[in-house]
Amino acid sequence: MNAKTALDQKLKHEQLGLSDEKAVEMYKYMLLARKYDERLLLLQRAGKINFHVSGIGQEVAQVASAFALDRDRDYFLPYYRDYGFVLSVGMTLKELMLCAFAKAEDPNSGGRQMPGHFGSKKLRIVTGSSPVTTQVPHAVGVALAAKMQKKDIVSFVTFGEGSSNQGDFHEGSNFAGVHKLPVIIMCENNQYAISVPIHKQLAGKVSDRALGYGFPGLRVDGNDALEVYRVVKEARERAVRGEGPTLIEAMMYRLSPHSTSDNDLAYRTKEEVEENRQKDGIPRFKQYLIECGLWSEEQEEAYTKELSEQLKEAIDYADRAPFPKPEDTLLHVYADEREE
Numbered sequence: 001m002n003a004k005t006a007l008d009q010k011l012k013h014e015q016l017g018l019s020d021e022k023a024v025e026m027y028k029y030m031l032l033a034r035k036y037d038e039r040l041l042l043l044q045r046a047g048k049i050n051f052h053v054s055g056i057g058q059e060v061a062q063v064a065s066a067f068a069l070d071r072d073r074d075y076f077l078p079y080y081r082d083y084g085f086v087l088s089v090g091m092t093l094k095e096l097m098l099c100a101f102a103k104a105e106d107p108n109s110g111g112r113q114m115p116g117h118f119g120s121k122k123l124r125i126v127t128g129s130s131p132v133t134t135q136v137p138h139a140v141g142v143a144l145a146a147k148m149q150k151k152d153i154v155s156f157v158t159f160g161e162g163s164s165n166q167g168d169f170h171e172g173s174n175f176a177g178v179h180k181l182p183v184i185i186m187c188e189n190n191q192y193a194i195s196v197p198i199h200k201q202l203a204g205k206v207s208d209r210a211l212g213y214g215f216p217g218l219r220v221d222g223n224d225a226l227e228v229y230r231v232v233k234e235a236r237e238r239a240v241r242g243e244g245p246t247l248i249e250a251m252m253y254r255l256s257p258h259s260t261s262d263n264d265l266a267y268r269t270k271e272e273v274e275e276n277r278q279k280d281g282i283p284r285f286k287q288y289l290i291e292c293g294l295w296s297e298e299q300e301e302a303y304t305k306e307l308s309e310q311l312k313e314a315i316d317y318a319d320r321a322p323f324p325k326p327e328d329t330l331l332h333v334y335a336d337e338r339e340e
Helices: 003-008 020-045 059-068 083-088 093-100 135-148 161-165 167-179 207-213 225-240 270-277 281-291 297-320
Strands: 075-077 155-160 183-189 217-221 246-251
Touching (some): 020 083, 020 093, 059 083, 059 225, 075 135, 083 093, 093 297, 135 155, 135 167, 135 183, 161 167, 161 183, 167 207, 207 217, 207 246, 217 225, 225 281
Parallel strands (some): 075 155, 155 183, 183 246, 217 246
């Protein structure tokens, strides 16, 4: 993207209530998520971890969404690619590494679930599970509780476009629409449900499905950080006013394979991936910050070096940490006694 295009975009961060510092912080989290993801791919190839589900190409929408929410009050139900989101709401590199290495200290599940099944009581990240889209009814349940308790709290849930074809999405959306619940339902449309391209998954737009449930559905460029921030912020304001849910379809492209078990070149070409790489939102937002005088190549180099050191420290810690003990398999699964 050239400088003129970057500065000519409709939205500016000041118009959205984002300070210079917050705009730069958003970019740093995008870069952090990208570097983490790239490092995990290398660790898997080196045999240090067993499995990784990548989210490269989806970080911009994830981070922008997190910054548009109330990170001290809202509840979050991310899906397994949302590294940018969970980092932005407070998870640390060390915690994510412990999860990737399946170690006992992993705060998500004690090393007993697959990577990407995020969960944190402290950060109000509701634990995910392997069956896709089950998090949608859970998010709707959280929103129902918030409404019943008259709290200005919003639940925010994400999933891929392939998951939007599951019954949980439709049932959760219908219930949320009927009861006008404070929930934001965001589809990260990355164009592929594993190997199935979008034209073989959907007859129309995911966002259009909201019409059947009586609330707004919006499609947004998921590579445009400021536009995603605006749409999610407005959806949150709408929810706390008691006006109900919003469905957001963030359009993006998964630049990496579905997972480390996947050969993506079996169903798409290198040329297609490269064409979409040119639309990557991270360099786009970087260029915008440079044109605003908020970032420089020197800062980029220094921050990249800092991230490399942070990643090494987190990897070394997770690599040395102990694995779960066999006798801890059922720890926290069943309650030992009923609380009085």
